[in-house]
Amino acid sequence: MKTLQTMKTSFVLFISLILGGFVSIRANNLTITNTSVAGTNITFQISWENSWNTNLAPNNWDAAWVFVKYQDCNTKLWNHASLSTTVGDHSVASPLMVETVSDGKGVFLRRSAVGSGNISNASITLKMTIPAGTYNYKVIGLEMVSVPQGTFNLGGVASETTRYNSFVIDATAQSSGLSAATLGGSSVAIPNTYPMGYNALYCMKYEITQLQYVDFLNTLTYPQQATRTEYDPISAAYTHAFNVQSGSSYNNRNGIIILTPGSNAAIPAVYANDLTSTIENNADDGQNIACNFLSPMDVQAYLDWAALRPMSDMEYEKICRGPVSAVANEYAWGSTSIYQVYNTLGGLINDNTTTEQFSPVSNGRCVYGVGSSAVAYGPLRVGIFAESTTGRESSGATYYGIMEMSGNVWEQIVNTRDAAGAAYTNTNGDGTLSVNGNANQSSWPTTTGFGLRGGDFYNGSSYLRLADRSQSQWNNPNTRNFNIGGRGVR
Ligand SMILES: [Ca+2]
Ligand SMILES: [Ca+2]
Ligand SMILES: [Ca+2]
Known part of the structure; x- marks a missing residue:
C-alpha cells in the first residue's frame, strides 16, 4: 500500500474563445493549467500528487477522469464534449498514458508504467468531436482509482449481523446471476446484468466535494x-x-x-x-469538504453529468475489502481499529481549508458519531486522514486506496432488495440531464432501488462496518439529509 497524501479533486478551467484568453478560476491539488484550443484539439497541462501504478498488491493505479464541457456562446447552454475513442488521436506526455472509453465521454489519464510520485505539468492534447461554433470550455478532472477484475468474498463473517450471506463472487456468479436465497440479507434474485463487483471498474477516490x-x-x-x-x-x-x-x-x-x-x-x-461568510471562494470556504445534503436523485444527476454511474451494493464491498478474507466487524480499512473523529472534537487543524487535517495520527481514524453532543456538526475534508506517513489503517483507505468509504457522509448505492435495484446494469451517464435536471439513464433507479452504505459523521460505529447492510434499502429519492453524500464509479 503506497502512502496516500493530500487530496486532489476536480479542477475547472474556464476559457473564452471569443476573448482568446484562458483564465483558471480555481486551483487545488489536481490542477489543469495553460489550456488552449486549436480547431477541435484542446491542450492543457495536468498535475496531481502521489499518483501510482503498482505491480504489487493491490495491483492497481490511480487516474484522472477528464471530461470537457463546452458552452455555446449564443445559447449559453453547456454541452458534454465527445472525445475521440482512438488513443492515437490524443497526445499525452510521459509518464502518463491515455485510456479511452468506448462512449467517448472522457478519458482516463494514468501512469503508463510501474511507478509512483507526483505528476507535474504533463502536457495533454485531447481531440474533441464537437460541431463548429464559438464556445467557452471547462475541463474537469476527478480522481479515480482502478479496482481490477477478480473474485472477492461477499458478506462478512457469520458472527456479524445485517449482511449478505458469505460466499465468493466470481466469473460464474456474474455470468449466471444469483438467487435471493444465495444472496441472503433480504435480497431479491439478481440477474447477470447487475454489476456484482467481479468486473474491473474505476471508483472515485473521494466523496463528491x-x-x-x-x-x-x-x-x-x-x-x-x-x-x-x-x-x-x-x-x-x-x-x-x-x-x-x-x-x-x-x-x-x-x-x-x-x-x-x-x-x-x-x-x-x-x-x-462560502462556508466562512461572506466573501466567497476564499481558501477557507470548504471547497474540499464532502458535499452533504445530497439526495439520491442529486447524486445520480451529478454522476450522469460526469458520465459516471452509481455504485452497486455488491461493488461497495469489493471496493472496500478487495480479494482478501473478511475480518469480523471490519471497517473499510480492513480491521476493527477505530479512533473517533468529528469536527467539534478538537484536533482539527486548518479548519475549512484545502489542508484541513486532524491530529494525532492513529489507526482507524474515522469521522463518525458526533450524535447530539454538539449542534455545529458536519462532514470533514475528503481525504483528511491521508498523510505522507500514513498507511491503510491510519488513513482509513480501502484495500485499493479509496478514502472515507466508512464514515464522513453516507455512500449511496443501488440495492439488491427491490426489483428496480436488481434491474440496474452498468450503464454509464452520458453527460446530459433531463430538462428538469434529473438523471435519465437506462436502468438507473427513480423511485425504489436506492440504499446507503458505510455510515456517517453523525451516527454510531455499527453502520461503519463494511459488511453492514442495515440501510441498504433507503427509498427516499428526493430527501436531503445533512449526513448523506455520495460518489460514482465507471
Ligand atoms: Ca468566505
Ligand atoms: Ca463515506
Ligand atoms: Ca443522461
Missing part, C-alpha cells in the same frame, strides 16, 4: 438548478443552496451559496463556496 457540486451547478439551466438545490436559484445572493439546520443558523458545514441570483426562471444562478 462541495467544489465539485458547485462546478456542476454552474453548468446547469435555471430549471435544472432549481431541482438540484433546496432553494430557488432566484433567492438572494449568499442564500445557502441547502438547508439551514432547524433552529440554527448552522448549515452542517455545507458552504454552497447562491452568488448571483438567477432571474426570470431563464438565466441560471451562479453558485460559489
Whole structure:
C-alpha cells in the first residue's frame, strides 16, 4: 500500500474563445493549467500528487477522469464534449498514458508504467468531436482509482449481523446471476446484468466535494438548478443552496451559496463556496469538504453529468475489502481499529481549508458519531486522514486506496432488495440531464432501488462496518439529509 497524501479533486478551467484568453478560476491539488484550443484539439497541462501504478498488491493505479464541457456562446447552454475513442488521436506526455472509453465521454489519464510520485505539468492534447461554433470550455478532472477484475468474498463473517450471506463472487456468479436465497440479507434474485463487483471498474477516490457540486451547478439551466438545490436559484445572493439546520443558523458545514441570483426562471444562478461568510471562494470556504445534503436523485444527476454511474451494493464491498478474507466487524480499512473523529472534537487543524487535517495520527481514524453532543456538526475534508506517513489503517483507505468509504457522509448505492435495484446494469451517464435536471439513464433507479452504505459523521460505529447492510434499502429519492453524500464509479 503506497502512502496516500493530500487530496486532489476536480479542477475547472474556464476559457473564452471569443476573448482568446484562458483564465483558471480555481486551483487545488489536481490542477489543469495553460489550456488552449486549436480547431477541435484542446491542450492543457495536468498535475496531481502521489499518483501510482503498482505491480504489487493491490495491483492497481490511480487516474484522472477528464471530461470537457463546452458552452455555446449564443445559447449559453453547456454541452458534454465527445472525445475521440482512438488513443492515437490524443497526445499525452510521459509518464502518463491515455485510456479511452468506448462512449467517448472522457478519458482516463494514468501512469503508463510501474511507478509512483507526483505528476507535474504533463502536457495533454485531447481531440474533441464537437460541431463548429464559438464556445467557452471547462475541463474537469476527478480522481479515480482502478479496482481490477477478480473474485472477492461477499458478506462478512457469520458472527456479524445485517449482511449478505458469505460466499465468493466470481466469473460464474456474474455470468449466471444469483438467487435471493444465495444472496441472503433480504435480497431479491439478481440477474447477470447487475454489476456484482467481479468486473474491473474505476471508483472515485473521494466523496463528491462541495467544489465539485458547485462546478456542476454552474453548468446547469435555471430549471435544472432549481431541482438540484433546496432553494430557488432566484433567492438572494449568499442564500445557502441547502438547508439551514432547524433552529440554527448552522448549515452542517455545507458552504454552497447562491452568488448571483438567477432571474426570470431563464438565466441560471451562479453558485460559489462560502462556508466562512461572506466573501466567497476564499481558501477557507470548504471547497474540499464532502458535499452533504445530497439526495439520491442529486447524486445520480451529478454522476450522469460526469458520465459516471452509481455504485452497486455488491461493488461497495469489493471496493472496500478487495480479494482478501473478511475480518469480523471490519471497517473499510480492513480491521476493527477505530479512533473517533468529528469536527467539534478538537484536533482539527486548518479548519475549512484545502489542508484541513486532524491530529494525532492513529489507526482507524474515522469521522463518525458526533450524535447530539454538539449542534455545529458536519462532514470533514475528503481525504483528511491521508498523510505522507500514513498507511491503510491510519488513513482509513480501502484495500485499493479509496478514502472515507466508512464514515464522513453516507455512500449511496443501488440495492439488491427491490426489483428496480436488481434491474440496474452498468450503464454509464452520458453527460446530459433531463430538462428538469434529473438523471435519465437506462436502468438507473427513480423511485425504489436506492440504499446507503458505510455510515456517517453523525451516527454510531455499527453502520461503519463494511459488511453492514442495515440501510441498504433507503427509498427516499428526493430527501436531503445533512449526513448523506455520495460518489460514482465507471
Ligand atoms: Ca468566505
Ligand atoms: Ca463515506
Ligand atoms: Ca443522461
